[in-house]
Amino acid sequence: MRPFGYRQAGSAQDAIDAVMADTEAVFLGGGTNLVDLMRLGVVSPGRVVDVSGLATTIDLLDAGTLRIGAGVRNSDLAADPRVRRHYPALSQALLAGASGQLRNMATVGGNLLQRTRCLYFQDVSKPCNKRQNGTGCPARTGIHRDLGVIGTSESCIATHPSDMAVALTALDAVALVDGPTGSRRLSLDQFYRLPGDDPTRDTTLAHGELITAVELPPPSALTAASGYRKARDRASYAFAVGSVAGAVTLVDGAVQDVRLAFGAVAPRPWRAHTAENALRGGQLTGEAVAAAIDAEFAAAEPLPDNAFKILLARNLGVAMLSDLAGLRDEAAGGTR
Numbered sequence: 543m544r545p546f547g548y549r550q551a552g553s554a555q556d557a558i559d560a561v562m563a564d565t566e567a568v569f570l571g572g573g574t575n576l577v578d579l580m581r582l583g584v585v586s587p588g589r590v591v592d593v594s595g596l597a598t599t600i601d602l603l604d605a606g607t608l609r610i611g612a613g614v615r616n617s618d619l620a621a622d623p624r625v626r627r628h629y630p631a632l633s634q635a636l637l638a639g640a641s642g643q644l645r646n647m648a649t650v651g652g653n654l655l656q657r658t659r660c661l662y663f664q665d666v667s668k669p670c671n672k673r674q675n676g677t678g679c680p681a682r683t684g685i686h687r688d689l690g691v692i693g694t695s696e697s698c699i700a701t702h703p704s705d706m707a708v709a710l711t712a713l714d715a716v717a718l719v720d721g722p723t724g725s726r727r728l729s730l731d732q733f734y735r736l737p738g739d740d741p742t743r744d745t746t747l748a749h750g751e752l753i754t755a756v757e758l759p760p761p762s763a764l765t766a767a768s769g770y771r772k773a774r775d776r777a778s779y780a781f782a783v784g785s786v787a788g789a790v791t792l793v794d795g796a797v798q799d800v801r802l803a804f805g806a807v808a809p810r811p812w813r814a815h816t817a818e819n820a821l822r823g824g825q826l827t828g829e830a831v832a833a834a835i836d837a838e839f840a841a842a843e844p845l846p847d848n849a850f851k852i853l854l855a856r857n858l859g860v861a862m863l864s865d866l867a868g869l870r871d872e873a874a875g876g877t878r
Contacts, residue, residue: 543580543581543583543586544580544586546580546586546587546588546589546590547567547588547589547590548589548590548592549589549590549591549592550591550592550595551591551592551593551595551596553596554593554596554597554720554752554754555720557569557591557593557596557752558720558721558722558750558751558752560589560591561591561749561750561752562722562749562750564588564589565749566587566588566589567587567588567589567590567591568585568587568589568590568591569590569591569593569651569752570590570591570592570593570594571593571594571612571613571648571649571651571652571655572594572615572647572648572649572652573594573647573652574640574644574647574648574652574656575652575655575656575657576590576652579657579664582664582665582666583666584657584663584664584666584673593612593613593651593752594613594649595613596611596612596613596754597611597612597613597614597651597754597755598611598613598614598615599611599614600614600618600619600622600624600625602624603757605760606760606761607757607758607759607760608624608625608628608629608757608758608761609718609755609756609757610650610755610756610757610758611650611754611755612649612650612651612752612753612754612755612756613649613650613651614649614650615645615646615647615648615649616636616639616640616644616645616646616648616649616650616653616706617636617642617645617646619632619633619636619650620632620633620636620637620645621633624761627761627766628761628765628766629709629713629758629761629765629766629768630766630768630769630770631709631712631713631765631768631769631770631787631788631789632706632709632710632713632758632768632770634709634769634770635705635706635708635709635770635772635785635787636705636706636709638705638770638772638782638785639653639704639705639706640779641778641779650706650753650756651752651753651754653704653706653707654704654706654707654710654717654730654733654753654756655744655745655753656702656703656704657672657703657744658672658700658701658702658703658744658809659688659701659703659781660672660681660688660689660699660700660701661681661685662679662680662681662684662685663700668680671697671698671737671741671742672698672700672737672741672742673742674742675697675739675740675741675742679696679697679698679699679741681699681700682696682699682845685847686699686845686847686848687847687848688701688781688783688806688848689701689845689848690807690808690809690848691807691808691839691842691843691844691845691848691849691851691852692807692808692812692839692841692842692843693736693808693809693810693812694736694737694808694809694843695736695737695738695739695741697737697738697739697740697741698737698741698809699809699845700737700741700809701805701806701807701808701809702734702744702805702808702809702810702811703781703782703806704805704811705770705772705782705785705805707730707734707805707810707811708770708785708786708787708803708804708805708811709768709770709787709803710730710756710758710811711730711731711787711803711811711812711813712768712787712788712789712801712802712803712813713758713759713765713768713787713789713801714729714758714759714801715729715730715756715757715758715759716728716729716756716757717729717730717733717753717755717756718753718754718755718756718757719747719751719752719753719754720751720752720754721747721748721750721751721752722750722751726751727757728746730810730811730813731810731813732746733745733746733747734746734809734810734811735810736808736809736810737809741809744809744810763791764789764790764791764799764801765789767789767790767791767866768787768788768789768801768866769787769788769789769862769865769866770785770786770787770788771785771786771788771858771861771862772784772785772805773785773854773858781806782805782806783806783851783854784804784805784806784807784851784854784855784858785804785805785806785858786802786803786804786805786855786858786859786862787801787802787803787805787862788800788801788802788803788859788862788863788866789801789866790826790863790866790867792826792867795825795826796823796824796825796826797821797822797823797824797825797826798822799822800818800821800822800863801818802814802817802818802835802838802859802862802863804855804858804859806851807842807851807855814834814835814838814859816834816837816838817831817834817835817837817838817859818834820833820834820837821834821863826863826864826867826869827869828860828864828869831859831860831863831864832856832859832860835855835856835859835860836856839852839855839856
């Protein structure tokens with residue numbers, strides 16, 4: 543590992559100033575992903591600025607918004623009674639991710655910024671456009687079973703690995719960001735970027751911009767009727783092969799509102815706006831949900847070994863919304 547400097551920040555502004563003063567400096571939260579990448583030689587920062595002691599509270603604002611500090615540990619967020627009661631999809635997603643020990647270390651801000659687990663990205667002996675643009679994407683003709691089917695490009699088919707971010711996307715969370723030019727509020731669709739022809743950048747953050755908090759909208763019948771479902775190769779401590787966060791409210795059997803976001807299928811948590819629009823106002827049936835998700839994935843470009851993810855996403859989405867609406871028996875019609 544390359545030698546590096548270390549500084550513990552006393553405030554958000556102190557951290558921003560320290561990173562801005564060094565083009566090779568990075569922020570350090572819990573370190574559960576960054577330190578692994580440093581050991582592998584994937585990243586080699588000249589200095590790490592420790593922000594793990596900052597923004598460690600979960601606060602209920604006057605309007606009912608829940609503000610989650612970027613330094614809050616994943617285990618504390620999952621156990622918070624307000625999250626479990628009013629935003630169950632978030633608590634379930636956090637508990638589905640990693641091990642208890644890692645959740646005790648990992649921070650909210652660090653979870654949002656974790657890098658892909660693509661084998662070629664993590665192996666510095668192999669070319670990878672995400673590490674060094676222009677070197678190629680060997681995953682396209684190599685091992686790509688766990689990689690993306692939608693939102694990808696010729697340059698990169700890596701997926702974002704977070705469970706938490708999928709739930710936050712479905713719940714319309716907003717990331718609060720401070721930086722050298724001021725503060726910004728970003729939906730997660732605005733926060734993450736697709737690879738296009740420059741896969742090296744996962745987010746729209748500039749050097750020196752720091753996530754300070756995440757805000758959840760005031761609790762509602764929709765957020766309370768939410769859930770998270772994950773498919774993985776083994777029962778614990780495994781990244782998703784496919785996942786879904788969903789929420790739905792019905793009036794007289796018709797969909798009043800609905801949220802869907804998929805994980806492990808795209809370079810960012812994939813908010814299914816097309817599927818949501820197709821479902822609103824109609825009757826919620828297994829067939830309707832399946833058709834809506836098929837429309838969402840009509841633009842997918844799977845490769846031979848990951849084409850199954852489209853059917854997996856459909857089945858997960860049908861099962862999730864059917865369970866939330868109490869329609870388990872109807873959901874079984876040919877999709878489970």
